[in-house]
Amino acid sequence: MSEQDNTQQPPEKKEKKSLSLNVVSNKEHKGFGAGTIDLSAVSCVMIDNGEAYIDVGAMHAKSKIERGIKFSANKEDVPNGRLCWIVWVAVDRTEEGASYAGATACPMLIDTEARRGWKILAQHVNNLDYAIKRRYVLDELGVEEKRALKNLLVSNNPEWWDRSPDKLKEALEV
Template sequence: MQKLSLTGSTKHAADDQLRGLSVLFLDGDEVFIDNGAIHGKSRLETGVKFVQNRAEVPNGRTVLGLWITLHRFPEGQGFYGVQPFELFLDKEAQVGYKNLVEQVKGMEKAVRGEVNLAGVPQAARQKIVEYLQKVRPDLWQHAQPAFLEAMTSLGD
């Protein structure tokens, strides 16, 4: 008898390419895409027990995450929506805090093309801009104007 594979894959497979919805992290000086975060399975989240109260994370560090979406414009595919979120992690203690409700709301807004980088410092934006321009200059070139303006504005 032949065994049918109805679920496709038994392991979560997340490549690090920009898709319709992607997650970009800024962890210290490192900028990277980890689409496993869409399902709460990024390399940062693996092995971490998430708690309900940020105060329960003894020596946490803040990691900036961005939901980034793409859209096909008449000129070509480009960056569309962006919404920030934070992870507060203590990898050594394997504990962390994230506001899942706010993350889901931010993801939905990014999918709708809403752009918000309020609270994201200019230095962080610059690192993200450099990364996105290097990884996919074509998507940067065709980004919606609100995305470009938010990424390159001088305000925090």
């Protein structure tokens, strides 16, 4: 055996694979990460008592108002709950610049004192998906909530608001 054959090559470094949320689709899985979506372009807006604010914890059901709350799928379990909203907002970046490309709202009842809450998890997941797919589902919001959401989106980035589709602007008209 020659000296050259005896030398060891350093092992090849494997590329680190990132994990992300898998979405079920009708396409065949083609390996690690197939069918994943990028949630980095989605923000969570909470609307509570007429105030809208961004809360990144909502992506994992750990927003300020959700922490410490035991949730039920039965509204009757939260008779003294106040109506709060989570709004999934997707941002799209094009050559013209970024815009608010999708927005969907989901109701929740929160009774902070009793530490109980109501929400339909399936609706939250579906509406997150709809926002990512550039849809607007804001019909259930009341006048006060629409005004708060619009004010937050405009003040967060007026240029994004200006470039956003008319469909969003019409949905938030009060």
